[in-house]
Amino acid sequence: MWWTSSADPALRVDLRAALSSNLAPDGGLFCLVPERWNDWDDLLRMPWPDRGAEIVTRLAHGALDATAVRRAAREALDIATPLRRLDRNTYAFELFHGPSLAFKDFGARMLARLLPLVDDRPGQPRTVLTATSGDTGAAVVAAFLGVPGARAVVLYPKGRVSALQERQIACMGGNTVALQVAGSFDDCQAMVKAAFADARLAGDLRLTSANSIHVGRLVAQMTYFSEIAGKLRAAAVDDEPVVAVPSGNFGHLCAGLYAKAIGVPLGPLVVATNRNRTVPDHLDGLGWRPRPSVATPSNAMDVGAPNNWPRVETLFGGDLDRIRGALRWGSADDEATMSALARYSQGGIAVDPHTAVALAVLERARRPGECGVAVATAHPAKFAEVVETALGQPVALPEPLRDIATRTVPLRPLPADPEALIAWLRMGSKV
Numbered sequence: 001m002w003w004t005s006s007a008d009p010a011l012r013v014d015l016r017a018a019l020s021s022n023l024a025p026d027g028g029l030f031c032l033v034p035e036r037w038n039d040w041d042d043l044l045r046m047p048w049p050d051r052g053a054e055i056v057t058r059l060a061h062g063a064l065d066a067t068a069v070r071r072a073a074r075e076a077l078d079i080a081t082p083l084r085r086l087d088r089n090t091y092a093f094e095l096f097h098g099p100s101l102a103f104k105d106f107g108a109r110m111l112a113r114l115l116p117l118v119d120d121r122p123g124q125p126r127t128v129l130t131a132t133s134g135d136t137g138a139a140v141v142a143a144f145l146g147v148p149g150a151r152a153v154v155l156y157p158k159g160r161v162s163a164l165q166e167r168q169i170a171c172m173g174g175n176t177v178a179l180q181v182a183g184s185f186d187d188c189q190a191m192v193k194a195a196f197a198d199a200r201l202a203g204d205l206r207l208t209s210a211n212s213i214h215v216g217r218l219v220a221q222m223t224y225f226s227e228i229a230g231k232l233r234a235a236a237v238d239d240e241p242v243v244a245v246p247s248g249n250f251g252h253l254c255a256g257l258y259a260k261a262i263g264v265p266l267g268p269l270v271v272a273t274n275r276n277r278t279v280p281d282h283l284d285g286l287g288w289r290p291r292p293s294v295a296t297p298s299n300a301m302d303v304g305a306p307n308n309w310p311r312v313e314t315l316f317g318g319d320l321d322r323i324r325g326a327l328r329w330g331s332a333d334d335e336a337t338m339s340a341l342a343r344y345s346q347g348g349i350a351v352d353p354h355t356a357v358a359l360a361v362l363e364r365a366r367r368p369g370e371c372g373v374a375v376a377t378a379h380p381a382k383f384a385e386v387v388e389t390a391l392g393q394p395v396a397l398p399e400p401l402r403d404i405a406t407r408t409v410p411l412r413p414l415p416a417d418p419e420a421l422i423a424w425l426r427m428g429s430k431v
């Protein structure tokens with residue numbers, strides 16, 4: 001299958017080319033040119049994650065060695081994906097059973113395993129450089145830990161990630177390093193951008209991005225949407241479900257639209273945001289108005305300028321009416337989020353604030369009798385402070401978090417200055 005560019009719809013490259021750089025040569029985002037597959041009845045009978053590996057292998061057809069891709073994808077996707085029934089026809093599709101306990105594990109692990117397959121300079125180590133507001137950094141560190149030929153450098157805003165997230169990012173050691181920036185997430189992102197813009201540094205260190213616009217993350221996210229349909233069929237539920245996707249940068253929603261475009265039998269996708277309403281406002285006809293983000297309990301979705309949206313536009317030929325026809329949408333304010341979190345957290349099941357946004361929006365977006373699925377993107381223990389406030393009781397830490405909860409965080413403080421990062425990278429690269 002081919003990839004085009006959001007800036008030039010005439011471009012056609014294969015998956016190898018799309019994986020090899022963060023952006024298309026014209027500066028646009030790589031966008032899938034989907035073809036519908038007709039054997040979903042057979043595909044859906046395959047077990048997860050073999051089916052996921054089959055999807056990635058087909059996406060790579062002709063561009064990468066099939067055996068190597070299948071092995072890499074099979075390993076990356078080897079994470080449980082339970083579909084949990086919350087009431088008669090409402091389900092939570094849990095994507096938080098990977099090492100960092102958030103759905104970003106799928107994309108980060110796929111990226112870590114696919115990059116070596118497109119490496120034209122094996123033997124020369126890469127530096128994977130990432131700015132994070134929390135979840136991405138934890139997933140990237142877990143995914144690249146111990147991967148030969150790569151080291152992960154993650155910048156996070158000191159004091160603005162949760163204590164657990166900080167430990168997940170900073171305490172793994174090995175070939176991973178965390179830098180504490182005295183500033184905001186936007187400062188971290190600006191510093192990373194400046195490092196990539198330094199062509200000599202970028203070349204010497206083979207700087208590689210792991211941010212949400214990378215195709216390696218997107219292909220992983222396409223795969224698991226098939227498992228919603230797979231699990232419902234296995235449970236003899238014939239309805240195509242309405243699927244609510246909690247969204248910030250809209251990589252996840254875009255992957256869901258791609259999955260539908262290659263034929264995964266799902267009903268309408270529901271855009272679910274918190275108070276950062278850039279996309280719902282646009283779909284309501286108020287125009288495209290990116291804006292500074294506002295802080296909410298679902299902080300991994302606090303994005304005011306969603307960077308994957310051009311992919312959605314490209315998929316529908318830039319036609320807003322077609323986009324509207326393919327989606328439903330809505331947002332949940334903080335109160336609606338906390339209320340949904342409390343109402344759905346029952347009988348031993350807890351939901352996290354991001355999943356709560358999806359559930360709150362799903363309630364309003366579905367029609368009577370429709371089967372509804374909320375994509376559950378993070379384990380509630382990752383956002384324990386919020387969940388405990390909503391429920392009035394403590395949340396148990398799962399095993400991987402219990403292990404790191406008592407570690408001390410190694411400190412590598414950095415001022416919020418691009419030059420400081422560039423100097424640090426130069427020094428580090430000589431070691």
Ligand SMILES: *Cc1c(COP(=O)(O)O)cnc(C)c1O
Pocket residue numbers: 102103104135136212246247248249250251252253300301354377378
């Ligand atoms: C990143 C993230 C999201 C939003 O995903 P996008 O692809 O950026 O829209 C939702 N929930 C959680 C827990 C996240 O970490």
